[in-house]
Amino acid sequence: MRRRHLLGMAAAATAAAALPLSPARAAETSPKVLVIGVDGFVADRVRDANAPTLAKLQDTALDARSLLYTQPMAPTSSGPGWSTILTGVWPDKHKVVDNSFGGNDLKSYPDWLSTAKAARPEIQTWAAADWKPIGDHLFGDGIDATIVLDGDKDGYVEHDATIADETEAHLAKDAADATFVYFGQLDIVGHADGSGSQNYLDEIAVVDGFVSRLLAAVESRPTRAEENWLIMLTTDHGHLDSGGHGGDSLIERGTFILATGDGISAAKPVTTRLVDVAASALIHLGATPSDTMDGRAVTHEDSDPFQTVKLQPAVTEDIDAEILGWSPELPQGWSRDNAKLPEGGVTEWAGWSLVSDAFWSSAQRGQNRETFVRGRGTFAVADSDEWADTDAASGKTFDSTLWTPPVAANAKVTVRLTHLYRQEGEQRGEILASWDDGEPQVVRTLSTDVNGPDAIDVDRPSDAREVRIGFRLTGVNNWYWAVDDVRVA
Structure with missing residues (x-):
């Protein structure tokens, strides 16, 4: 039964039994x-x-x-x-x-x-x-x-x-x-x-x-x-x-x-x-958090490769130079395919980039970017809206794909990630699989808003040895896709 601790009354408590000291x-x-x-x-x-x-x-x-x-x-x-x-x-x-x-x-x-x-x-x-x-x-x-x-x-x-x-x-x-x-x-x-x-x-x-x-x-x-x-x-x-x-x-x-x-x-x-x-x-x-909780230990050592990339200040965006929150570089083994991305857009958003929350949300406040609270530290973003903020990019189609390193393929491959996807108009987000560097196959198409953890199971072709997973965003001055903590196994 719950009991209130009233001022002036001592809380009933018994000190825990002392445990012997040891190196552990x-x-x-x-x-x-x-x-x-x-x-x-x-x-x-x-x-x-x-x-x-x-x-x-x-x-x-x-x-x-x-x-x-x-x-x-x-x-x-x-x-x-x-x-x-x-x-x-x-x-x-x-x-x-x-x-x-x-x-x-x-x-x-x-x-x-x-x-x-x-x-x-x-x-x-x-x-x-x-x-x-x-x-x-x-x-x-x-x-x-x-x-x-x-x-x-x-x-x-x-x-x-x-x-x-x-x-x-x-x-x-x-x-x-x-x-x-x-x-x-x-x-x-x-x-x-x-x-x-x-x-x-x-x-x-x-x-x-x-x-x-x-x-x-x-x-x-x-x-x-x-x-x-x-x-x-x-x-x-x-x-x-x-x-x-x-x-x-x-x-x-x-x-x-x-x-x-x-x-x-x-x-x-x-x-x-x-x-x-x-x-x-x-x-x-010693009380295990439930799977529904969003947190983890403050001492958790993050193994996300995005965290290994050194961030820098803005180049063309009007964002406080003290915010070191952007990089065109990617972690070892990751790659970006901008072959179909026209020239002329904003430099920081020319295809997938690595950013921090402070940097990305400062590009344009009040457009829901701040709601990617499940993203941590550095994450990847494709932002067709911010990319199109130049006259040269007006009316042009943003098209960029982020690729993971190759991973040895089991009978079933599971892609786990945390992401924020905001849908508008004809914009599309596609999760792709390329087996042994072959032609990419669409394993999921995003056409509605997403915000949180996700998992996609992908069946392996019988003779495939490895797979790369891609994240492709296309759109004409639409919204964005943020991806974090990608794990392929």
């Missing part, structure tokens, strides 16, 4: 997870604030920056953001598309603490938040103890301080196997004064103090030597310099996961996404 620390110590959520936190502002703890974490922890979706998937607002953090799935699954939480499917995608409790009933789960809708809609029955305050009604300054006090005490004396804590005042300051204001920096300093205290509470635990901690700091969205969020600018879409703990080394991965908070927590606790 992570395997033989008790796993613990702490997730600290700060609403509306722009990570780039830390260096300008008096925030020594956060600045040190950005230097010594795993600092993973990423971008959110925008409309039509969901705006960059708190309801979708915290639902994504706590459930580990994107808004097209949990269906939280605004702060009303109306029409959601959270029953199908519970919070990660409740999921962990279901998998391991013996652990203690604990959560605190002062944005009341989190408690009302996202804290599930699997959380042993909760603190839910109403910052909108009573103010966040005192409630944030109360939550810091309660969480510090909880971490010092309870089992604290799985803990989530939320602070809301930074978002209030962001709305009132903007993320470019001194008041915003001053509030980051307050958050820094909270984080410092919680980290110290973990380190002061009598059983700390017998524990294996994963601590993650994250946020639901960014804030404009002038204040506000919900739109599709890079600063509003900005999120991060700052991870520290036993066995976590300093790193700045580019393939992490916000859904990885929940998956990382579950994996660390």
Whole structure:
């Protein structure tokens, strides 16, 4: 039965039995997870604030920056953001598309603490938040103890301080196997004064103090030597310099996961996404994430060959030169067939190119490119719309094919990928198979929108030894096709 943790009452908890130390620390110590959520936190502002703890974490922890979706998937607002953090799935699954939480499917995608409790009933789960809708809609029955305050009604300054006090005490004396804590005042300051204001920096300093205290509470635990901690700091969205969020600018879409703990080394991965908070927590606790979850461990080592290509700034596109997010180069063994592509289009989109989310979405905001949230780091894009943005390409047909390296063929070949395909008019996307470098055969034609993982089974001709898979896009100033994590086996 769920029980509320009332202020002034200690949470009932029994410390986990101490386990003996050994060289295999992570395997033989008790796993613990702490997730600290700060609403509306722009990570780039830390260096300008008096925030020594956060600045040190950005230097010594795993600092993973990423971008959110925008409309039509969901705006960059708190309801979708915290639902994504706590459930580990994107808004097209949990269906939280605004702060009303109306029409959601959270029953199908519970919070990660409740999921962990279901998998391991013996652990203690604990959560605190002062944005009341989190408690009302996202804290599930699997959380042993909760603190839910109403910052909108009573103010966040005192409630944030109360939550810091309660969480510090909880971490010092309870089992604290799985803990989530939320602070809301930074978002209030962001709305009132903007993320470019001194008041915003001053509030980051307050958050820094909270984080410092919680980290110290973990380190002061009598059983700390017998524990294996994963601590993650994250946020639901960014804030404009002038204040506000919900739109599709890079600063509003900005999120991060700052991870520290036993066995976590300093790193700045580019393939992490916000859904990885929940998956990382579950994996660390020994509770296998379901196949329906979109996330993976923050420490996952990506083997996608697209990540091996060094990206560069724009050549002709009017995109911030600080965004190193495009390359005409392809990984070893991959190739591009532009034999049927006319001259005269935009250089960056002359056939299939490798890009980052920040670069591609900056080419033209508000055209659904931002919804390719399942793409990670560097991915391949064919964009007939952006290619045609010159007079010389007007009315001409975009036609380009991306080819994988040859792969030894079994009786049945399976092509797995994650892709975003946006359909318009006579545009067509084709997945091709070329056996032993023979004439390409169409194995699937795309003529409707696609956004997510996919798998295509291809029968091998009896005498074929190897296969190459191609992705061909044709269209006249239509839309685009983004492809990531292609695996042929």
